[in-house]
Amino acid sequence: MIHLHTAATPNGRKVSIMLEETGLPYQVHNISLHDGEQKLPEFLAINPNGRIPAIVDEDRGNLAVFESGAILLYLAEKTGKLLPADTEGRYAAIQWLMFQMAGVGPMQGQAHVFRHYAPERIPYAEERYTREVNRLYSVLDGRLSTVPYLAGEQYSVADIALWPWVKGCEKAGVDLARFEGLSEWFERVGARPAVKRGSEVPPPPEETEEEKNRRVSRILV
DSSP states (O other), X not given: OEEEEEXXXXXXXXXXXXXXXXXOOEEEEEOOTTTTGGGSHHHHTTOTTOOSOEEEEGGGTSEEEESHHHHHHHHHHXXXXXXXXXXXXXXXXXXXXXXXXXXXXXXXXHHHHHHXXXXXXXXHHHHHHHHHHHHHHHHHHHHHTTSSBXXXXXXXXXXXXXXXXXXXXXXXXXXXXXXXXXXXXXXXXXXXXXXXXXXTSSXXXXXXXXXXXXXXXXXXX
């Protein structure tokens, strides 16, 4: 049994989609970011950085793994799924996974925060991060205009990592329709039954605007 400590965020969705794709049994522990549960001692014992998602694998002596990209690689290696076996394909998947982790995620997250949650408008920050997210999407579009998946012909952890972020791209100022290859990839991946199931784990909380602002403030601490 895998214990998944998560919340309704793109990084959290990565792992629930991966678990659905691999068919591993898992139990969801919904971490309330609004209430700051990611900063409680019991969660910090799993992830000292106080961020979701994190997993605990009962099959391996309650081994804890945090950082969404590391979790995807761990589950791929545990199951032998969603990471190509050949060297070229394997590192294609890993490099695009790192591209999401180091580029799309941080930049899109900043664009989202400055566009919607900053206590005051900072046009320079909004424009900088929105422009950078669009640039990164153009890189992805170039790749996905030539191959069906980020690693090439094979669906992989790289696609799983990126899809939940692309799903929320409008809030970061991205018009997905501008990117034909990326748009087609988004529809192709989104049609997978495991992606549909995993993208609803856990269900998004119902929050007021004030509660959303408080949650973001806790996340940024």
